[in-house]
Amino acid sequence: LDVIGGVEPRVADAIRAELADQRESLKLIASENYASPAVLLAMGNWLSDKYAEGTVGRRFYAGCRNVDTVEALAAEHAREVFGAAHAYVQPHSGIDANLVAFWAVLSQRVESPALHKAGVRHVNDLTEADWATLRRELGDQRMLGMSLDAGGHLTHGFRPNISGKMFDQRSYGTDPATGLVDYDALRASAREFRPLIIIAGYSAYPRLVNFRIMREIADEVGATLMVDMAHFAGLVAGKVLTGDFDPVPHAQIVTTTTHKSLRGPRGGMVLCDSELAEHVDRGCPMVLGGPLPHVMAAKAVALAEARQPGFRDYAQRIVDNAQALAEGLLKRGARLVTGGTDNHLVLLDVSGYGLTGRQAEAALLDSGIVTNRNSIPQDPNGAWYTSGIRIGTPALTTRGLGGAEMDEIAELIDTVLAATAPGSGADGKPSKAKYTLDPAVAQRVAGRASEL
Numbered sequence: 001l002d003v004i005g006g007v008e009p010r011v012a013d014a015i016r017a018e019l020a021d022q023r024e025s026l027k028l029i030a031s032e033n034y035a036s037p038a039v040l041l042a043m044g045n046w047l048s049d050k051y052a053e054g055t056v057g058r059r060f061y062a063g064c065r066n067v068d069t070v071e072a073l074a075a076e077h078a079r080e081v082f083g084a085a086h087a088y089v090q091p092h093s094g095i096d097a098n099l100v101a102f103w104a105v106l107s108q109r110v111e112s113p114a115l116h117k118a119g120v121r122h123v124n125d126l127t128e129a130d131w132a133t134l135r136r137e138l139g140d141q142r143m144l145g146m147s148l149d150a151g152g153h154l155t156h157g158f159r160p161n162i163s164g165k166m167f168d169q170r171s172y173g174t175d176p177a178t179g180l181v182d183y184d185a186l187r188a189s190a191r192e193f194r195p196l197i198i199i200a201g202y203s204a205y206p207r208l209v210n211f212r213i214m215r216e217i218a219d220e221v222g223a224t225l226m227v228d229m230a231h232f233a234g235l236v237a238g239k240v241l242t243g244d245f246d247p248v249p250h251a252q253i254v255t256t257t258t259h260k261s262l263r264g265p266r267g268g269m270v271l272c273d274s275e276l277a278e279h280v281d282r283g284c285p286m287v288l289g290g291p292l293p294h295v296m297a298a299k300a301v302a303l304a305e306a307r308q309p310g311f312r313d314y315a316q317r318i319v320d321n322a323q324a325l326a327e328g329l330l331k332r333g334a335r336l337v338t339g340g341t342d343n344h345l346v347l348l349d350v351s352g353y354g355l356t357g358r359q360a361e362a363a364l365l366d367s368g369i370v371t372n373r374n375s376i377p378q379d380p381n382g383a384w385y386t387s388g389i390r391i392g393t394p395a396l397t398t399r400g401l402g403g404a405e406m407d408e409i410a411e412l413i414d415t416v417l418a419a420t421a422p423g424s425g426a427d428g429k430p431s432k433a434k435y436t437l438d439p440a441v442a443q444r445v446a447g448r449a450s451e452l
């Protein structure tokens with residue numbers, strides 16, 4: 001930091017302040033974690049200075065032997081950890097991994113034998129007229145994904161994201177009575193909509209998804225099953241999610257981020273069956289430019305960590321902690337979407353405290369508890385203010401906190417929310433953003449948060 005400070009002291013100060021923030025507050029954002037020093041160090045080095053477009057052994061630049069080594073290692077560890085036929089470790093982020101996967105599925109269909117007969121050899125050879133024909137033949141590229149308020153992700157075909165422009169999207173939701181994925185409704189929707197891709201995976205669903213059933217539905221309608229396991233990849237790597245709940249044996253293509261429960265560097269990855277491998281490997285140049293060799297090195301280190309026996313214990317403790325937190329909240333009268341959790345996150349409906357998600361998020365932050373607001377199913381407050389708080393345990397589990405601390409954190413969260421009241425705007429009307437929080441409560445909770 002002194003070296004950085006000698007060039008731009010404000011950056012060094014921001015890095016120091018970030019470390020202090022992360023030490024003093026309780027990091028309960030479900031998509032965050034603490035990467036190990038080995039992972040962080042693998043990212044901060046000279047590999048960052050190298051260009052390496054292409055794939056291992058087939059680069060468009062000279063001098064890539066060391067990048068080849070780290071990329072091959074990351075892919076090998078990924079195949080081993082997840083039992084996948086093929087791994088592509090270049091995507092810079094989860095959104096990039098999803099874009100690579102969409103184009104891979106599309107180009108696989110384009111290059112199907114039927115289209116070969118029509119004279120199309122390779123996706124790169126397509127003219128505008130070919131694309132128009134293909135759009136018709138591919139059913140205008142339809143995608144069936146989980147709705148945002150049920151816990152789906154923007155990249156699963158929603159308007160503000162490029163996926164919503166590439167695909168004609170239809171959503172599946174959850175059963176309003178139980179909050180669980182309704183597979184019968186999903187099947188009926190797939191039969192009618194006939195999507196090219198059915199996408200499973202989520203950012204804010206606190207239960208397990210049965211990927212065997214999802215694959216059955218996909219096969220029935222001729223769709224490709226893609227699973228975005230960004231949130232729960234650590235639970236798959238740690239063998240907490242197995243059988244029907246492990247996406248890798250069931251889906252043709254699986255994408256993930258590497259920085260959430262998997263505890264690696266900020267980045268993405270694609271796993272797929274051998275038929276899709278060649279298409280996935282065209283991620284660069286189709287969607288990506290030069291890979292980030294330093295981040296691929298850090299992925300290799302993180303995946304090597306995930307192969308160690310201790311990672312299974314870590315993954316199990318993530319779920320145990322989420323369940324302890326859920327129990328702690330329930331026994332204090334809180335309402336949780338689906339009534340609990342089977343994974344790493346809890347979705348707390350804060351309307352019972354008379355608050356919006358935005359008010360609750362801000363009051364908790366004032367008290368040293370970092371969460372994020374999140375829509376709940378059929379949310380009356382929309383995606384900006386929301387009625388929920390998403391709380392996740394991967395980061396605090398890394399720090400070694402356990403069941404007793406989770407119960408205490410549930411107490412702290414309940415105390416803060418009970419001491420928060422909705423405020424009003426300058427016009428005197430009720431506001432969805434303003435709030436008042438008893439400062440003594442905020443101070444006491446923040447003090448305890450920093451001790452924990």
Ligand code: PLP
Pocket residue numbers: 031092093094095096153155201202203228229230231257267268
């Ligand atoms: N997919 C899911 C399910 C996610 O939750 C996220 C991030 O929150 C992403 C994709 C996007 O990942 P990134 O932020 O690395 O682009």
